[in-house]
Amino acid sequence: MAGLIVKSPYIKGGGAGGYLRYIATRERVEILPDGRPPTRKQEQLIAKLTKDFSGVKELSEYADYTERPNKANASALITMALEEHWDEVHASDGYARYIATRPRAERLGEHGLFGDEDVVDLDAAMTEVSSYQGNIWTHIISMKREDAARLGYDHAKAWRTLLRANRHEIAASMNIPPEHFRWYAAFHDEGEHPHVHMMAWSTVPGEAYLTREGIQRIKSVLTNQIFRQEMLHTYEQKSQSRDELVRQARRAMSQLTREMSSGICNCPAAEVLMQRLVVQLETVKGKKSYGYLPKPVKKTVDEIVDKLEELPVVRVCYDQWCLLQSDVDSYYHDKPREKKKLSQEKEFRQIKNAVIREAERLQLGEPTFEDGELSERDEEVDEREISFACEELRWLLLDGRLPLEARDQAVERLERLAEQGNTHAQFVMGQLYRDGPLLIPDSQKAKRWFTLAAAQGMLEAQYALGKLLLSADPEVHDPDEGLRWLRRAAQGGNTYAAYRLGKEYLTGEHAPKSTKKAVHWFQSSAEHGNPFAQYMLGKLFLEGKCVPRDQEQAVQWFWRSAAQGNQYAQFFLNRQNNLRPPGVMLSVTRLLHHLSRIFWESSLPATGPGVIQIDRKRLRQLQEKRIALGHKPDDHPEQGWGGMNMGGM
Numbered sequence: 003m004a005g006l007i008v009k010s011p012y013i014k015g016g017g018a019g020g021y022l023r024y025i026a027t028r029e030r031v032e033i034l035p036d037g038r039p040p041t042r043k044q045e046q047l048i049a050k051l052t053k054d055f056s057g058v059k060e061l062s063e064y065a066d067y068t069e070r071p072n073k074a075n076a077s078a079l080i081t082m083a084l085e086e087h088w089d090e091v092h093a094s095d096g097y098a099r100y101i102a103t104r105p106r107a108e109r110l111g112e113h114g115l116f117g118d119e120d121v122v123d124l125d126a127a128m129t130e131v132s133s134y135q136g137n138i139w140t141h142i143i144s145m146k147r148e149d150a151a152r153l154g155y156d157h158a159k160a161w162r163t164l165l166r167a168n169r170h171e172i173a174a175s176m177n178i179p180p181e182h183f184r185w186y187a188a189f190h191d192e193g194e195h196p197h198v199h200m201m202a203w204s205t206v207p208g209e210a211y212l213t214r215e216g217i218q219r220i221k222s223v224l225t226n227q228i229f230r231q232e233m234l235h236t237y238e239q240k241s242q243s244r245d246e247l248v249r250q251a252r253r254a255m256s257q258l259t260r261e262m263s264s265g266i267c268n269c270p271a272a273e274v275l276m277q278r279l280v281v282q283l284e285t286v287k288g289k290k291s292y293g294y295l296p297k298p299v300k301k302t303v304d305e306i307v308d309k310l311e312e313l314p315v316v317r318v319c320y321d322q323w324c325l326l327q328s329d330v331d332s333y334y335h336d337k338p339r340e341k342k343k344l345s346q347e348k349e350f351r352q353i354k355n356a357v358i359r360e361a362e363r364l365q366l367g368e369p370t371f372e373d374g375e376l377s378e379r380d381e382e383v384d385e386r387e388i389s390f391a392c393e394e395l396r397w398l399l400l401d402g403r404l405p406l407e408a409r410d411q412a413v414e415r416l417e418r419l420a421e422q423g424n425t426h427a428q429f430v431m432g433q434l435y436r437d438g439p440l441l442i443p444d445s446q447k448a449k450r451w452f453t454l455a456a457a458q459g460m461l462e463a464q465y466a467l468g469k470l471l472l473s474a475d476p477e478v479h480d481p482d483e484g485l486r487w488l489r490r491a492a493q494g495g496n497t498y499a500a501y502r503l504g505k506e507y508l509t510g511e512h513a514p515k516s517t518k519k520a521v522h523w524f525q526s527s528a529e530h531g532n533p534f535a536q537y538m539l540g541k542l543f544l545e546g547k548c549v550p551r552d553q554e555q556a557v558q559w560f561w562r563s564a565a566q567g568n569q570y571a572q573f574f575l576n577r578q579n580n581l582r583p584p585g586v587m588l589s590v591t592r593l594l595h596h597l598s599r600i601f602w603e604s605s606l607p608a609t610g611p612g613v614i615q616i617d618r619k620r621l622r623q624l625q626e627k628r629i630a631l632g633h634k635p636d637d638h639p640e641q642g643w644g645g646m647n648m649g650g651m
Contacts, residue, residue, distance in 0.1 A: 040076035048076060051083045058083045062144070066194050078194065086142060114188040116162045118169070127186055136207030139176065143224065144197035153228060158189035161198045164227060171223045175216040178204040263598035265315060265591075266573045272309040272590045273582070278302055279361040290362065292354040306357050307345035310593060319601050320344055356596040360589045367547065369508055370588065372570045373534045380498040381433070381462050383426065392419060392426045399430075399440060413440050420451065428455035429463045436470060445470065445478045456487060464491035465499040472512050481512040492523065500527035501535045508548070517548040528559065536563035537571045541584045544574070553581060 040048075048067070052058045063079040115122045131138060150156040155164070165172070165187055173183035187200040204210040282299045283290060292303060310316050328339040344350055363370070385393065398404065398412040413434065420427035432451035434441045449470060455463035464487050471484030485506065491499035504523035506513040513519075521542065527535035540559035543552045557578055563571035570588070574581065581587075 038073045040071055040073050044073070044076040044080060047080055048083075051080065055083065055086075057086065061086070062146075062195050075194070081190075082142070082144075082195070082197070114158060114190075115186050116158065116188070117184075117186045118166065122186065130184075131186075131201065131203075134203060134207070136203060137210065138201055138203040139210070139212055141172075141200040141202060141220065142197055143200065144195040145228075147194050147196060150196045155228060156191060156196060161187065161189050164224065165198070165200060168223050168227060172202065172220055175219040175223075176202060176204075176210045176212050177216070178202075178210045182206050182209060259319065259598040259602045263595050265594060266569055267313060267591045267594045268573070268577070268587075269309060269313065269590045272306055272593075273586050275302060275306045275309060276357075276361055276364065276589050277586060279306065279357070280365045283358070283361055283365060290358055292351070292358060295358075303354050303357050304345040306593075307350075307353055308343060310353070310590070310597060311344040313594070316344075316594070316597060319598075323601060350597075350600055352600050353593070353597050356593060360592055364585050364589060367585070370585065370592070371505060371534075371538070372588065376498070376534060381466055383429070383462055388426045389424060392416070392424055392430070395419070395427075396430055399434075409440055420454075423458075425455050425458045425460050425463070428452075428458075429460060429466070432463065432466060436466075445473075445475045449478050456490075459494075461491050461494045461496040461499070464488075464494070465496050465502075468499060469502065472506070485513055492526065495530070497527045497530045497532035497535065500524075500530075501532050501538070504535065504538065521548055528562070531566075533563045533566035533568045533571070536560075536566075537568050540571060540574065544581060544584055553578075556581075 052064075058064055058079075061079065061082055063075065063082045067075040067079045115124055115127060117127075145153075145155060147156075154160055165185070169183060169185065170180045172185075173180050176183075182204045183202070184205055185200055185202040187198055189198050190196065202210075279299070279302045282302060286295060286299060288294060292300065295303070311320060324339070324341050328341075345354070388396070395412050395416045399409055399416070401409070416427050417431060420431045428451045432448045432455065435444045435448035435451060437443065449467065452463050452467040452470060456467045468484045468486075468488035468491060470478055471480045471487065473479065485503070488499045488503050488506075492503055500523045503513075504520045504527065507516045507523065508520035509515070521539075524535045524539050524542070528539050536559045540556045540563060542548050543550075543556035543559065545551070557575065560571040560574050560578075564575055573591075574584070574587070577587070
């Protein structure tokens with residue numbers, strides 16, 4: 003893409019008069035079509051310039067010269083290098099002698115100076131800048147020759163119009179009030195990069211200051227003006243390509259993150275580092291966030307993240323993410339994206355605090371529950387007990403191929419059936435009001451329908467009602483009543499209710515903490531075949547905190563859970579000869595799951611024009627609104643909410 007280069011050195015007070023005359027009167031260096039090699043004097047001077055000034059090798063003219071070392075490119079490089087380092091050059095006799103004696107260095111007739119005034123008096127302008135005691139910035143704004151010719155910026159008039167139109171924005175970028183802003187400029191049609199020299203300052207010495215961000219704003223303002231029409235067309239085309247690229251990449255990332263979020267990780271080296279971090283955090287006072295940690299502790303956190311990067315699934319996913327970012331960046335930036343270590347990539351800084359949280363959890367001995375799959379099966383109902391009418395309507399609700407209108411009609415028929423007292427219809431109505439998407443989520447209505455079904459003795463409804471009352475929803479939150487319904491469901495034989503009671507008594511979140519009661523309910527659930535409770539008992543016996551440590555019993559419960567497909571139980575069985583504290587063994591797995599979420603949320607690049615930044619809270623609100631209107635939870639544009647992008651990672 004065409005680009006604009008802006009550089010902004012400054013000259014200290016009193017030394018700008020010579021520079022002003024130079025840019026006003028110097029003549030364009032002749033471009034020699036025969037490509038004759040540079041003169042010995044040019045080569046010597048270029049060698050001296052690159053030695054004296056490190057920034058010379060970063061100039062576009064230097065790249066042109068090294069690629070095609072001819073007389074014209076040498077002259078263009080020397081000119082730009084001298085002009086960019088004028089302050090130092092001005093104080094050097096050697097450079098000053100070259101400027102004074104170079105061919106056609108000064109024109110005695112008309113000058114090329116322009117500014118706010120239609121006619122600029124060169125002598126008066128020189129007197130003005132020479133007597134000024136503050137700093138004067140010397141903006142150098144250059145373009146590739148082909149871009150300047152194509153866009154009509156190969157003559158002074160166009161640049162004068164552009165700078166006059168944007169003087170206020172340039173002044174603001176230099177922190178100068180418009181009424182204090184003074185400037186002069188001249189256009190030099192030279193080499194492969196025709197350019198403008200702009201001298202700018204404030205009438206109040208010491209008022210102006212220019213930061214990197216200010217230079218970038220100047221560049222952005224001028225670029226938008228110069229390339230406006232071209233950019234609109236280009237971005238339209240590139241945005242289409244970008245959207246397709248993102249769709250393809252997100253599909254690939256989706257598969258990778260699913261593998262990562264569902265996988266279990268065995269990484270002893272990372273476990274050792276986590277244990278070291280736990281010890282280090284004990285000595286840390288104050289806020290335990292990455293930015294506030296001592297350097298040795300930060301180093302450990304970085305090492306853990308780097309160990310995660312070595313895992314095959316993470317390495318493949320990170321490579322895919324970097325490829326996506328580089329491809330998209332190339333649409334809008336010339337400079338290729340540098341691949342960093344995962345611990346140094348700012349887009350993934352969240353994982354560092356996730357590492358710290360996991361270490362704190364280990365330090366406190368907080369229990370964990372690896373039951374992510376629980377919600378997919380804990381409210382399953384024996385279909386043999388459901389009436390034909392209710393079952394038929396339920397299948398219509400679940401059929402995403404049907405038009406929304408047809409599914410809405412099915413909901414209306416289901417509600418009439420529920421009003422008639424059908425227990426399963428009441429239960430499904432409670433689920434619809436709790437979860438959507440066909441009905442606008444309403445916890446009060448969900449509670450009503452669950453209560454009606456629960457009162458008729460439906461164990462699944464009693465369990466669902468208990469969960470709802472224990473949720474954080476302030477409209478229905480009632481821990482005592484929630485525990486009562488869970489207990490009733492558990493006593494009736496619902497193993498998931500018993501498992502949930504065990505969790506509540508173990509954590510003490512909604513019930514008085516009691517390891518005895520926790521083990522009782524886990525035992526009750528496990529003996530009736532619940533694989534999650536069986537796995538939890540295995541961990542408790544392995545850890546030996548709530549019950550006496552008994553590795554043999556732990557292995558037995560793991561066997562029973564693994565036989566029902568619990569991969570976490572299988573993970574411990576595979577390592578029964580080297581069992582360590584379960585929290586430590588699973589800490590890396592939990593970090594892997596954290597990382598999968600971060601990868602997914604970062605898979606839509608935040609680069610490119612016209613992208614609206616939106617934080618996660620607002621995105622969640624929009625998603626809830628879409629669900630309320632009848633969309634599936636995963637029914638969303640691949641490119642993200644009509645061009646909006648998730649921010650605040």
